[in-house]
Amino acid sequence: MSQVASGSQADTSGEAHTPLGPLVLVTGKGGVGKTSIAAGLAEAAARRDGAAMLIEFGDGESGKRILGRNSKVIHRVVDPRVAMEMAIANLLGSTILAKLFLGNFAVRPMLRAAPAMRELAMLECVRLYADEVPGKLVVVDMPATGHGLTWLRLPVQMRDMFASGPIHDLAARIVDRLVAPSRCSVVVVTLPERLVLSETVELCRALDREVKLPPARLVVNRFPSELAPEAWDQTRALIARGGPEGEAAKELLRVMDARRTAREETLTILRELDPKKGSHVTSKLLFPESLEDLGAIDVASWLEARGAA
């Protein structure tokens, strides 16, 4: 039995999962397995619809590795410098003018020191890539830096600051086609660790309150599998015997307790996002601990089995 299949009984959500898309933004802290979930969602959509796109920031190495060689998913990488050129060329209607403008002695240091423009350009680049596959699911593996929220708030801020003109239009276009609640779903990925989870709860609330984008899925990655309750009784019995065995059993008890605490704390913290408390996060998924690196196909199968793809 694969690691992925086990532990599925622990899900907190019995509800049907709301459909995703057409654009899915996957966000979360670095190292939580965001790319695996994003690639899995794209893989499942590609199986279903014949094609899908995964958009990644950075160098694109991890997306490529997780998707594997035979994936039907179209993989695009957003490079900040290229994005800026694409966006400015789009604004000015010419690549040559854009190069001239970006090469200017005053423009260059200003753009380097005012990165809001760069982020807007990267979002514009996402929009342009997404236009390549109309009608197909586009999954964006959002950057880990900064608050996930900053990226989603930015287009509205820029649109309102530039009351008119091309940048206003650019920001408005991104608002309408990329981050409008009717266009996109947000998937938040997190880990069963106190530090990470409490931040996630704050993020989920802020997404709902500030940008009207409550997460369509909340995925807790690497959720430890459950051990039988008798294991605790038996371990305690060994401790009571004393001697080297008792000492060893103490160590095991510590490990078992830590795993159980992680499980319980996760469930407790997730309860703060209960719909009864006014939260709009209805789909909570507990992805079982699978210690080896997972491929996109494994994740896709798991999501499909849960009806969450």
Next chain:
Amino acid sequence: MSAHIPTTIICAGGGGVGKTTTSAALALALARKGKTVLVVTVDPARRLAHAMGVEIDERVQPAHVEPEVEGKLFALMPEPRRSTPTFAEILFEGRPDDLARVMKNPVYLTMADAAASMHEIVSLVLIARAVEKQKFDYLVIDTAPSRNALDFVSYPGRLAVLFEGRAVGWLGGLARRVNEEGESVKDPGMFAGAQARIEALFARILNPRLLRELAQLFADLALVKDRFAELARTSETLLLGSRSRYVLVAAPSGSAQADAIFLHKKLTKLEQRPVGVILNRSDESPPPWLEVLRKSAGGWPALGAAIAQVDLELKTRRRAGDRLSDGLKKAIGQVPQLRTPTIEAADPAVIVRGLATALTPSLEQLAGR
């Protein structure tokens, strides 16, 4: 005001490798040796802050994860969401009117609020100010969880270029050339010089009101140029001076190995040689207690299953740790490796204490004498 420059340890690595915890642990290990240490977290975690007894704000606060080291360990964990006012407050200290004007400038508010690197700049400025005010033996900086984390090393310089170069004056002048009625600069035609052409492009992208607000912002920032330059110089000495020490942090997960190699390359470009790479959650050998228990689990299926599960997890973790170690040896073999075990605990303070103990034998290598 000249500052005492402490030994600065900068922890860099990809996301999720335990950088924040490692920084806190290194700081605690140094504090246990009687050193006065300031740990700075650019990407603060509330629970860790609380475990250390500090609030997430702009003050340097005494921290403790163990009662006996209280007073030697200080923490600075600035709130990312307050970066915009904090930056202006520090630069315009003692100039309430100018501060009020900047805080009303929509360009400043939007740009600063939206800029991901703003918080790192603010953190650096806060560090520089803290070092001016108080003497520390060591400074431990936890960088942002990103491949671009080291870009912040060059921020002070980049901003200085913007302020000191021709750019600010030119940008200010551009706004004056936009006439009062709000008409934009006229298209200079085919044969105009490159400068006029750029001005026209600018006017095409920005609207006149915004151009004026932008120019006002630059004029205001020019007032505090010297103060900024002073803080930038201190940060640069801390980050790239002879007493800076870089520590790479990795863990057997996702892209951590590729991130560490990438960051090493960036450091080489900055002419910095990392003093070590910490491999978190990379246990080296099976714990002896597991062997002892395996023999006594016979007849107790639930216990046997629990042992098997824990054993499987530890084994897989060890294999992943070995793979990471081999990969890093091949790519950046010249950087000494330090493997730390997984610390099984839910309480962040317990993890910090455990990791501090695990790092203590290597403290001299990481922190110097």
